[in-house]
Amino acid sequence: MLPGVGVFGTGSTARVLVPLLKAEGFEVHALWGRSEEEAGSLAKELAIPFHTSRSDDVLLHQEVDLVCIYIPPSMTRQIAVKAMGIGKNVVCEKAATAVDAFKMVTAARYYPQLLSIMGNTLRFLPAFVAMRQLLVEGYVGEVQVCDVRVYGPSLLDRSYGWTCEELMGGGGLHTVGSAVIDLLSHLTGARARRVHGLLRTFVQQNGAIRGIRRVTSDDFCFFQMLMGGAGPVSGTSSGVCCTVTLNFNMPGSFVHEVMVVGSTGRLVARGTELFGQRNGSNGEEQLLVDSGWAGPGAQEMPLPHLRGLSSMVKALRQSFQAHDERRSWARAPVATAPTFEDGLYVQTVVEAVKRSSCSGEWECVEIMSQEPDPNQNLCEALQRNKN
């Protein structure tokens, strides 16, 4: 039996997600927005019976068993952790910091019976499902290099907001790069050990953002990851070099290309389609055709993310459908979804890339295993005073 859904957020993802949920048979009972007006307006547009600007009203809503959180990164941790505390299943977007991500992991470990997945939808995109399968089957041999490029128009909102602020989780690296980082570890079965990166904000002001305000989030980001350790995908033991180029100063275009080069061949996902070439063959073969997108949302988000979101909602339906009880779910259909642990890894890599961009050096990726003591500075100061 499908659970009732409560949605947090009034942005483009929420706007696309609600029709997708409804199409799969989910009932969306409640919508949260930062203001009553925003929530009311979108609730009316999407025919959601209840809207509010108080988060508890959604979290405590009787009919809501699954909470989908698509709000600014800095607010995500608070809602996600609270939702789990109340016993709700959670699908959510990335947090703003590794500390936030760690707190979400702690909550997810504490409530293992609850569904808790990161809403990075690229893993669900059929092209990447097929790519991963082919990698496991050895299509490219030993994986050597992954090369990812995402080019598109500015990610900034029309008005000044979190998307302009690096510390609020804005910028190409945090917004788009994190999905790529997650995807690459999913595809290769390995995790980044060391990263090197360069971030730039080429457009620091525009018509809407001016005066003393400046954009601090990156619109160009370029990073490398050295992946290590043998993973589930055979032959990644000797290490894979990943290079990722993100450029959001290219209005009027959208390029989303993920290439994996190995010892005996290569695979390339261009947008939502998959191509491959084995060494020795004369040309590329198309391995997955995309017949186009007929549903809504094509104006709101790039096709790979849209189609991935749609596939994730389908997987959620299968997961919940398997059980009679509204809050119970089966693990298999969402087994490949990113967990909160994956979210912590991604956030850790993002922060290492940012550190590298400042230091100019390769930075190690060290996953937090213990929450940093918020009073550490205070303790150290006291300690110093004592001596």
Add this chain to the structure above:
Amino acid sequence: MLPGVGVFGTGSTARVLVPLLKAEGFEVHALWGRSEEEAGSLAKELAIPFHTSRSDDVLLHQEVDLVCIYIPPSMTRQIAVKAMGIGKNVVCEKAATAVDAFKMVTAARYYPQLLSIMGNTLRFLPAFVAMRQLLVEGYVGEVQVCDVRVYGPSLLDRSYGWTCEELMGGGGLHTVGSAVIDLLSHLTGARARRVHGLLRTFVQQNGAIRGIRRVTSDDFCFFQMLMGGAGPVSGTSSGVCCTVTLNFNMPGSFVHEVMVVGSTGRLVARGTELFGQRNGSNGEEQLLVDSGWAGPGAQEMPLPHLRGLSSMVKALRQSFQAHDERRSWARAPVATAPTFEDGLYVQTVVEAVKRSSCSGEWECVEIMSQEPDPNQNLCEALQRNKN
């Protein structure tokens, strides 16, 4: 009046170059090869009247006024410097080290009346001639990012040789990357101040290279250059980020893509064709069509290099045609050709990228201004003994 030509080398470039020279009206009088057999065989094939394995026989040949040197990098400096000393005009490929490149610069400065250009032919490719013109005219606005990708099959020779040896000038960075480095400084009018890079040799052995021999030259190379200083192209004052990815583990494909992204638009050369898009327009426009290559050599080298080489030979013809005397030449037709000074810059960047790949750090590009003393170690040892 066109000068008589002597060609050094029996590799694929020499094989393509001779017919191109003849097609423009140059007479090729002499060919040098490392062995009499190699030289004799190619001389017969290309109908060159004289061949030898002794370099002086070409350099001192009465009919030879222009020497084209396309031989392994480690031998280039010696021949090029000697040729200028004898008073011959020189077109040559890159040297093996910055010290060699510096010695060539010294010779070129000493004989300013002689033509001395580096045979990097990408600058002459019509797509890049047009791209540079459009950059100067402000098509992309302020240049922000250059992104270059060259993918292709292995660069190794069939048998073990200099292409396998990093120290002999083998590898993707030295062979192909150097042409890209030169091109980017030509296009942006700026030079790299700092570089960061990563080199890998994924294929260390193959059917022909085995036993105790290993390939040490890179088959994957990935580097970034931070370009600085205002150049002839307007708006490069705030610095340009260049990223270059070279991958020669992709048999059966050839990708040669150079993209320049600026504040108001972008230009992309794919192979020998040029595309552009201004911000605000709906799609790419094709700015230069390539109608295909009818001449010989398409089996021997990638089309961008082949067409560039052909354009360079045309420019040489125009340069020499302007004068009646066989050794005199006009500067204008070859004004955009890379000089030996450019060759030293390129070699310096190549070595900085290699250093960066070892150190993991950003490395500064510092052009040699004085030849390192070959006896420095000896002097230091003597000094130590005295104390």
